[in-house]
Amino acid sequence: MNLPIFAAQFRTMNLAAVGSVAFDAIETPFGKTDxxxxxxxxxxxxASSFFVTKQSLISVVGGDFPKEFLDLLAAKGVDTSGxxxxxxxxxxxxxxxxxxxxxxxxxxxxxxxxxxxxxxxxPEHARSTDFLMLGNLSPSVQLSVIQQMKVRPKLIAMDxxxxxxxxxxxxxxxxxxxxxxxxxxxxxxxxxxxxxxLRKAAAIIREMGPxxxxxxxxxxxxxxxxxxxxxxxxxxxxxxxFDPTGAGDTFAGGFxxxxxxxxxxxxxxxxxxxxxxxxxxxxxxEKFGTQRLLEINHNDLQKRMQEFVALSTFQLEA
Amino acid sequence: MNLPIFAAQFRTMNLAAVGSVAFDAIETPFGKTDxxxxxxxxxxxxASSFFVTKQSLISVVGGDFPKEFLDLLAAKGVDTSGxxxxxxxxxxxxxxxxxxxxxxxxxxxxxxxxxxxxxxxxPEHARSTDFLMLGNLSPSVQLSVIQQMKVRPKLIAMDxxxxxxxxxxxxxxxxxxxxxxxxxxxxxxxxxxxxxxLRKAAAIIREMGPxxxxxxxxxxxxxxxxxxxxxxxxxxxxxxxFDPTGAGDTFAGGFxxxxxxxxxxxxxxxxxxxxxxxxxxxxxxEKFGTQRLLEINHNDLQKRMQEFVALSTFQLEA
Numbered sequence: 304m305n306l307p308i309f310a311a312q313f314r315t316m317n318l319a320a321v322g323s324v325a326f327d328a329i330e331t332p333f334g335k336t337d338x339x340x341x342x343x344x345x346x347x348x349x350a351s352s353f354f355v356t357k358q359s360l361i362s363v364v365g366g367d368f369p370k371e372f373l374d375l376l377a378a379k380g381v382d383t384s385g386x387x388x389x390x391x392x393x394x395x396x397x398x399x400x401x402x403x404x405x406x407x408x409x410x411x412x413x414x415x416x417x418x419x420x421x422x423x424x425x426p427e428h429a430r431s432t433d434f435l436m437l438g439n440l441s442p443s444v445q446l447s448v449i450q451q452m453k454v455r456p457k458l459i460a461m462d463x464x465x466x467x468x469x470x471x472x473x474x475x476x477x478x479x480x481x482x483x484x485x486x487x488x489x490x491x492x493x494x495x496x497x498x499x500x501l502r503k504a505a506a507i508i509r510e511m512g513p514x515x516x517x518x519x520x521x522x523x524x525x526x527x528x529x530x531x532x533x534x535x536x537x538x539x540x541x542x543x544x545f546d547p548t549g550a551g552d553t554f555a556g557g558f559x560x561x562x563x564x565x566x567x568x569x570x571x572x573x574x575x576x577x578x579x580x581x582x583x584x585x586x587x588x589e590k591f592g593t594q595r596l597l598e599i600n601h602n603d604l605q606k607r608m609q610e611f612v613a614l615s616t617f618q619l620e621a
Numbered sequence: 622m623n624l625p626i627f628a629a630q631f632r633t634m635n636l637a638a639v640g641s642v643a644f645d646a647i648e649t650p651f652g653k654t655d656x657x658x659x660x661x662x663x664x665x666x667x668a669s670s671f672f673v674t675k676q677s678l679i680s681v682v683g684g685d686f687p688k689e690f691l692d693l694l695a696a697k698g699v700d701t702s703g704x705x706x707x708x709x710x711x712x713x714x715x716x717x718x719x720x721x722x723x724x725x726x727x728x729x730x731x732x733x734x735x736x737x738x739x740x741x742x743x744p745e746h747a748r749s750t751d752f753l754m755l756g757n758l759s760p761s762v763q764l765s766v767i768q769q770m771k772v773r774p775k776l777i778a779m780d781x782x783x784x785x786x787x788x789x790x791x792x793x794x795x796x797x798x799x800x801x802x803x804x805x806x807x808x809x810x811x812x813x814x815x816x817x818x819l820r821k822a823a824a825i826i827r828e829m830g831p832x833x834x835x836x837x838x839x840x841x842x843x844x845x846x847x848x849x850x851x852x853x854x855x856x857x858x859x860x861x862x863f864d865p866t867g868a869g870d871t872f873a874g875g876f877x878x879x880x881x882x883x884x885x886x887x888x889x890x891x892x893x894x895x896x897x898x899x900x901x902x903x904x905x906x907e908k909f910g911t912q913r914l915l916e917i918n919h920n921d922l923q924k925r926m927q928e929f930v931a932l933s934t935f936q937l938e939a
Contacts, residue, residue: 404817499722501840502858522819523841526858535855535932540820540844565939574935608937614853615933617892619926621883 318358318563319429319456320347321448322438322552323418324368324386328398329591331405331546339592340372342395343438343462344386346552349596350583351436351560352379353604358560359429361385361448363417365393375597385426392417405544406521425451434563436555437461442471442478449481458568460484460559462551465494479512486517486555501526502533517558517577519551527577532570536577537615539585539607546591550584553596557583582607636676636881637747637774638665639766640756640870641736642686642704646716647909649723649864657910658690660713661756661780662704664870667914668901669754669878670697671922676878677747679703679766681735683711693915703744710735723862724839743769752881754873755779760789760796767799776886778802778877779831780869786812797830804835804873819844820851835876835895837869845895850888854895855933857903857925864909868902871914875901900925 322344329336344362351358359382364373366388373383398412421440425448435456437445445461459482467475468491479485485508489501495511496504505516505528518526522544527534557580558573565572582604589595640662647654662680669676677700682691684706691701716730739758743766753774755763763779777800785793786809797803803826807819813829814822823834823846836844840862845852875898876891883890900922907913 500859500861502860505858520841523838524853524855533858533932534935535842535858536935537842537853537855537933540823540851540853541818542820543818571936572939575937575939578935578937612935612937614851615855615935617852617854617896617930617933618889619893619896619930621890621893 317431317433318351318355318436318559319361319385319425319432319434320344320351320358320436320438320556320559321361321423321425321440321445322347322436323395323440324360324362324364325395325397325418326368327548327592328396328412329546329548330400330411331591332401332403333543333545334591336591338396340369341397341549341592343549343552345376345593346549346587346596347436347438347556347559348376348381349379349593350553350556350580350587351563352376352381353557353583353601354560354564354579356380358382358563359385359426359432361423361425361429363387363389363421363423364395365417366390368394382426382429385424385429387424389417399548401547405547408547423448433457433566434559435459436559437482438552438555439464442467442475446474446478446481449478458483458559458562460486460555462486462555463491465491468494476511482513484515484517485513486519486551486558488519488521488551492516492518505533515573519554521547521550525554525577525581527570527573529570529573534570534574534577536574536581537611538581539610539614541585541588544588547588548592550587553587554580554584556580578608578611579604582611635749635751636669636673636754636877637679637703637743637750637752638662638669638676638754638756638874638877639679639741639743639758639763640665640754641713641758642678642680642682643713643715643736644686645866645910646714646730647864647866648718648729649909650719650721651861651863652909654909656714658687659715659867659910661867661870663694663911664867664905664914665754665756665874665877666694666699667697667911668871668874668898668905669881670694670699671875671901671919672878672882672897674698676700676881677703677744677750679741679743679747681705681707681739681741682713683735684708686712700744700747703742703747705742707735717866719865723865726865741766751775751884752877753777754877755800756870756873757782760785760793764792764796764799767796776801776877776880778804778873780804780873781809783809783812794829800831802833802835803831804837804869804876806837806839806869810834810836823851833891837872839865839868843872843895843899845888845891847888847891852888852892852895854892854899855929856899857928857932859903859906862906865906866910868905871905872898872902874898896926896929897922900929
C-alpha cells in the first residue's frame with residue numbers, strides 16, 4: 304500500500320496558520336500537568352507537519368516561552384518567523400479541569416497576557432499562501448489576517464467558538480463572508496444557526512459565507528457538508544481518552560495539511576483529509592498535551608488511517 | 622443494482638419476537654397525537670416484515686385494541702396467534718413528551734394494564750425459531766421466552782433499559798448469559814459496564830454473556846462489537862426528527878429481520894443488517910408512530926440504504 308499522502312510529505316507547499324501558542328495546565332481524571340506547551344496554533348502546526356514540509360505559523364509568545372519548542376517546530380518544517388516574541392511579557396496561559404465524561408470541562412485560569420493585544424503580522428513570504436488556516440481567535444483578528452493576503456488563498460478555513468457568537472456576532476458574520484471552510488462543533492453549529500437539526504444548521508451556515516462546513520462531534524465523529532453532499536466520518540472508539548486538549552485543532556491542522564499536500568480540494572479529497580485529521584486527533588487524546596503527536600511517525604499514522612477504513616467500510620451486496 | 626436483501630424477502634424464515642403492543646400518546650415540538658398504536662413488538666414486527674414474510678409476534682393486548690391493526694400485521698406476514706387478547710382488560714398505555722433536542726423525554730403516563738402480569742406463551746410453531754428477538758421487557762420475562770424454546774435458536778438478541786439495571790440487575794445478568802446479541806444505547810452500556818469508554822464497556826459487557834454488542838447512539842449512529850472487530854455505522858443527518866418513538870425497536874427489528882432473511886450471521890452480514898436497521902429507523906422518525914413505516918415500500922428502503930453508502934464511503938487512495 305502506498306498512500307499518496309505520504310509521498311506528498313516531500314512536496315513544498317503553501318500553508319499558513321494563525322493561532323495561539325500557549326501554556327496549558329490540565330487536569331483530567333487520569334492526572335494533572337504543570338504548565339506544558341499548548342495552544343491552537345501549536346496543535347495545528349504539529350498536525351499539518353505530517354503532510355507538508357514547509358508551513359508558516361503566525362502567533363505571539365512571551366519571553367517565558369521555551370525557545371527549544373520553537374526550534375522543535377522549525378525542525379518539523381514550521382517557519383516560526385511569524386511568531387512574535389514579546390520579551391517583557393508573558394505567554395497566554397490556560398488551565399482547565401475535565402469532567403469524568405471528558406466532553407465537558409471547567410476553565411480554572413485564563414491569563415490572556417500577550418494574546419490580549421495580539422495583532423498578527425503575516426510575514427511577507429506567507430502573504431501568498433495557497434492554504435490558510437485561521438485558528439480560534441477573535442473574528443476581527445482572523446479577518447485582519449485575511450486582509451494581509453496579497454492574493455486570495457485557494458482555501459481559507461477557520462475555527463471559532465460560542466464565546467465569539469455571544470460577544471462578537473456581527474464581526475463573526477463579517478469574517479464568515481471571506482472564508483471557504485468553517486470547522487466547528489455541533490453545539491456551536493446549533494448556536495450559530497439557531498436550529499437543532501445539523502442538516503438544517505449546515506444549510507443556514509453555508510448561506511453565511513463558507514461553502515464548506517465541517518461539524519466536529521468529538522467521540523461521535525465529524526460531518527462534512529458541501530453543496531448537496533454529506534460525508535459522515537466515524538470516530539475511532541478509544542480504550543481511553545486521556546486528555547482531549549488540542550484534539551479539535553489537531554483535526555483542523557491534519558485536514559488542512561492533507562489538502563495542502565494533495566493540492567486539490569474536491570469532495571473525495573476532503574473526505575480523505577477528514578480521515579487524516581480524525582486519525583491525528585485520535586492520537587492526540589492518548590496522552591497529555593502534544594506528547595503523543597511528537598512520538599508518532601508516518602507509519603503509525605498510516606496504520607491508524609487504515610483502522611478508520613476497517614471501522615466504517617461495508618458493502619450492501621454480499 | 623440487485624440487493625440480496627430484496628430477493629430475500631420472498632424466503633420463508635424463522636423469526637420470532639416478543640415485545641409490547643401498546644397505545645402511545647406522544648407530544649413533540651411538532652405536534653401531539655391521541656392514542657396511537659405503538660409498542661416495541663409492533664415496531665420490531667413492522668421493521669422485520671421488510672425482510673421476512675413469515676414471523677411470529679408474542680405479546681398481549683386488551684379488549685380495547687383494534688383488531689384491524691392485528692389484521693394489518695397479519696397481512697405483512699406476522700403470525701399474531703401469539704398475541705394474547707385479554708378481552709376484559711386494557712392495553713398497555715404510555716404517554717410522553719419529547720424535549721426540543723428530541724434526545725430526552727418526560728414520561729407523562731404509564732398504565733401497565735395487561736403488561737403488568739404478562740407471561741408470554743410462545744406458540745408451538747415458534748418454539749423452534751432460528752432467530753429470536755426479545756424486546757425490552759423484564760429480564761425474567763425475557764428469560765421465560767428463551768426457556769420455552771424447544772431447540773436453542775441460532776441467534777438470540779435482546780433489548781433492555783436502565784430501569785431493569787436499577788431494579789433487577791441480578792435477573793438481567795442471568796438473562797444475559799443466555800443471549801447472543803445485546804442491543805442497548807450508549808448510556809445503558811455505560812451504566813451496565815460501570816465504565817465510560819464504550820470500547821471498554823463493550824469488553825466488559827461481552828464478558829457477561831452476549832458475544833455481540835450493538836450500542837445505539839441515536840443521531841450519532843451505532844457501534845457493533847464482535848470479537849476483535851468494531852464497526853461504526855453512521856446515522857443519516859435528517860432535516861428533522863419528527864418523533865423518535867420506536868426508532869430503537871425499528872432498528873432492532875430491521876437488524877434481526879435482515880439476518881433472518883440472509884440466514885447467516887458473520888460480521889459482514891451483521892454490518893449490512895445494521896445499515897438496514899438504521900435505514901428503517903431513519904424513516905420511522907419522519908412521522909408520528911408507525912405511520913412512515915406503513916407508507917414506505919422496498920424501493921424506498923433500497924434507496925435509503927444507498928444513501929448510507931454515499932454518506933460513509935471513502936477511499937484512502939485517490
